[in-house]
Amino acid sequence: MTIGPVLCLDCCRGGDRAARCRHCGSPRLLAHPERDGLTIAHVDCDAFYAAIEKRDDPALRDRPVIIGGGRRGVVSTACYVARTYGVRSAMPMFQALDACPDAVVLRPDMEKYAAVGRQVRAMMQALTPLVEPVSIDEAFLDLRGTERLHGAAPALTLARFARRVEDEIGITVSVGLAPNKFLAKIASDLEKPRGFAVIGRAEAVGFLAPRPVGLLPGIGRAAAARLAGLGVVRIEDLARTDPGRLAAALGRDAARLAGLARGEDPRPVRPERETKSVSAETTFADDLREMAVLRPVLWRLCEKVARRLKRGGFSAGSVTLKLKDASFRLRTRTRSGLAPTQIAERLFRPAEALLAEACDGTAYRLIGIGAGDLGPAELADRGDLAEPGLRRDASRDAAIDAVRARFGDAAIQRGLTFGPAAPVRTGSPSSPGRDRSGTGRP
Known part of the structure; x- marks a missing residue:
């Protein structure tokens, strides 16, 4: 099989097949017979949260770093040093610390991570308008027809992009290039970190x-x-x-x-992806089992989800209660067929009934609430003659939102919030398709 032209991933120059680039001496050379004819890419930032923290604190460069909660939380991201000890994303924190007791554990700074994610996304969108976000740190790209714009085949354009991310943002990405999304996603995982792998049609x-x-x-x-x-x-x-x-x-x-x-995947790269659910969850510092303690926590989560529905321009027609017990077994219960709503209380009522059924003496370490069957905001809380209080409820929610927007979330609270104290730790968000606090996408 003909190998094809060689591309150096460090200096982005071409050359002959050799052990190292004849221009810069780098061993990171890319050669593949289909390389310059493929246009679908998957780009994934390497250990994204941890990479940002290491960038901002050089003293962490060679240390094992875990981003996550306390011993009762889970790992959001582990750097590649920590991964050599067996630490993985979504692993319970106590297991991660048993495997790597010398790890530096940092709380997630989602505002900072989101800002960096927007920088990377803007660089992607400068390559092609066909960028389909998968999560805060990864996306699919379709570079068909961009050769004239960039004066280069997609592979070279992507190599230059990866180099620019590293130079200007200070983190690294891995790239998979293939004839479709499925193969591109697999390819991006093959040579992490700082990887660039190609899977062609002939070899799929x-x-x-x-x-x-x-x-x-x-x-x-x-x-x-x-x-x-x-x-x-x-x-x-x-x-x-x-x-x-x-x-x-x-x-x-x-x-x-x-x-x-068979290596076939007809799905196109879609710049806009449909939001399927809006959710929020909380992990407790101690296992909880009493309805009286769990109920106020559920109310606060419903308020949070209601705000996110409004910000996103959605109404919800179902609610899903999520509970995780002390053995990490997950329970989910859904109530469907609700009138479309954005009102916290109208999410809370069916969720409260589901919670009452689940309070059977089981101790829970996590509770979450999700709003599904999403529709446009215009359908929310329209009501009819049988619901004369609906407009009042919507007006009350809008007034509370306005006060909180000006003075903070603690400025006004419902009486339900002041139930028995429950020590909680807010669930840390995880990577785009595994959403723990926000919008869930397919």
Whole structure:
């Protein structure tokens, strides 16, 4: 197979195949026969939160750094030094500290991280208008038709972008380049950190074949177990399994997953992504089980979600209660069919009923509330003759919001807030598609 032209990822110059770049001496050389014909990229910032903290405090450069809560929280991000000890995102903090007791633990500074994320996003949008954010620190890009604009093939444009992020922002990114989003996402994980990997059309099937079926998005533990019962363990097994047997095991998702197993993914890069839910959650310092203590916490979360619905221009038609017990088992309960609303109390009432059912003596370490079945704000709280108090409730909420916007959230509180004290630790946000406090996207 012809290797194709060589591109240095450090000086962004071309050259001949060699151990090092003949211009700058870097060993980071990229060569692939399809490299200059591929246009779909996935860009992922490396250990984003931790990288920003190391950038801002050089004394942390060689230290294991964990971004997260106290011993009862979870890891939001672990730097690559901490990962060598086995620390991973979403790991309970006590496990992370047992694995890496010398780690420097820092609370998340989401305002700072969001500002850096906006800088990186602006640089992406200077490359192409087709940027699909996945989370605060990653996105898909479609660079078709940008060759004349940048005077370079997409691979070189992306290499220059990665170099610029490193020079101007002080963090690093990894890039995956491929014919579609699925393969680009896989490629961006291959050579982290500071990686740039290519998966071409010709090699896609052979590349995927020996890998476990769990690599395919949508196959979790339960689906993998069902497939294992059919003798389907690797992606090549899935690709050659009878479609009828797959449909029996995977339902409507069978055709999509079979296509992915062949390296096929027709999804376009969409600049605007539909928001599916708005949520907020809290982790407690001590496990809680009493309704009287949990109820005020739930109310405060409903207020927070209601504010986010208003800011986002949404109404909600369902609520989902999320509870995690002391053994990290997750319970979720949903109440659907609600009249579209942005009012905290109208989110709280069905959520309170769900909470009452869940208060069966179980001790909980986390509580969350999500608003789903989103629609436009114009549909919210319209009411009818059967609900004469609806306009009053909406006006009261608007007045409270105005006071808080001027004087702070503590300026005015409902009596319900002053229940028995519950020591809480606000759940730290995690990476775009794993949202812990804000909007959830597909």
